Amino acid sequence: MEIQWSLVLFTALTGMGGCMFACVAVDEFLGRAKAAAFPAALASLVIAIVGGLASVTHLSHPDRIMGALSHPTSGIFTEALLVGCLCVCVVVYLVLVKREAGAGARKAVAVIGAVFGVLLSFMAGESYLMEARPNWCSQLLPLGYLLTAVPEGIAAYLVVVAAKAKDADVAPYGKMLLAGGVLGAVGALAYTLWAGPADGAQWALLALAVVGAGVVPAVCGALVAKKPANLMAMAAGSAVCALVGAVSYRCIMWLITVPIANLFLNVL
Numbered sequence: 001m002e003i004q005w006s007l008v009l010f011t012a013l014t015g016m017g018g019c020m021f022a023c024v025a026v027d028e029f030l031g032r033a034k035a036a037a038f039p040a041a042l043a044s045l046v047i048a049i050v051g052g053l054a055s056v057t058h059l060s061h062p063d064r065i066m067g068a069l070s071h072p073t074s075g076i077f078t079e080a081l082l083v084g085c086l087c088v089c090v091v092v093y094l095v096l097v098k099r100e101a102g103a104g105a106r107k108a109v110a111v112i113g114a115v116f117g118v119l120l121s122f123m124a125g126e127s128y129l130m131e132a133r134p135n136w137c138s139q140l141l142p143l144g145y146l147l148t149a150v151p152e153g154i155a156a157y158l159v160v161v162a163a164k165a166k167d168a169d170v171a172p173y174g175k176m177l178l179a180g181g182v183l184g185a186v187g188a189l190a191y192t193l194w195a196g197p198a199d200g201a202q203w204a205l206l207a208l209a210v211v212g213a214g215v216v217p218a219v220c221g222a223l224v225a226k227k228p229a230n231l232m233a234m235a236a237g238s239a240v241c242a243l244v245g246a247v248s249y250r251c252i253m254w255l256i257t258v259p260i261a262n263l264f265l266n267v268l
Helices: 005-030 034-056 062-068 075-098 102-127 138-166 171-195 202-225 226-253 259-268
Strands: none
Touching: 005 034, 005 075, 005 138, 005 171, 005 226, 034 075, 034 138, 062 259, 102 138, 102 202, 102 259, 138 171, 138 226, 171 202, 171 226, 202 226
């Protein structure tokens, strides 16, 4: 099966945007980088919207998108609903921050948006579970979608913090990036080894996923507190590598069906 790049970019970018806004929600309670709240939320909104638009290009007739959304039980409806809910929450949060609303209201909206953002990554993978594709049919697949999105979002958030809140105490986020990197590597390995890569290309993509979404963010996360002066370089490098790793993981899913499809055709 050919890689469906529209869907790969959709899930990778919306996952980054959702997890990035989750970091904004976390900081509503930690209060370590208040100056980054508005620009980080705005960046997460832009990333989520770009990711959502990428999914539309997958349709042969984008003008019929409303027809595709008329079936509430479909995966595309769930994904579109979650993207929409996330974006609405982010917009409301931006308005609250701009108007200097009370902390309680900001926290409530941020938490709700974070739930939608995190759930979006998992449900995007969940929509691919189908009996017709036996090596997609495992909860490890959507779990990997979520876990590889986490380091993306944290690293992207730290890029904004480095630019807009230079005096922020980023030690907690360094620990989060370290944990996110470890989980990203585990998530990519768990599903891919279960599904069973069959050729060099899939093993190469797995290596990219583990290193990009796992090793690099984890190492940078461990160094954030020790070398805060290098935060921008480490955060930007982690964000790029995590995005490459997340994309690589999602590509594996499409390529890993080829051996089974070929075996089926040969048997016939």
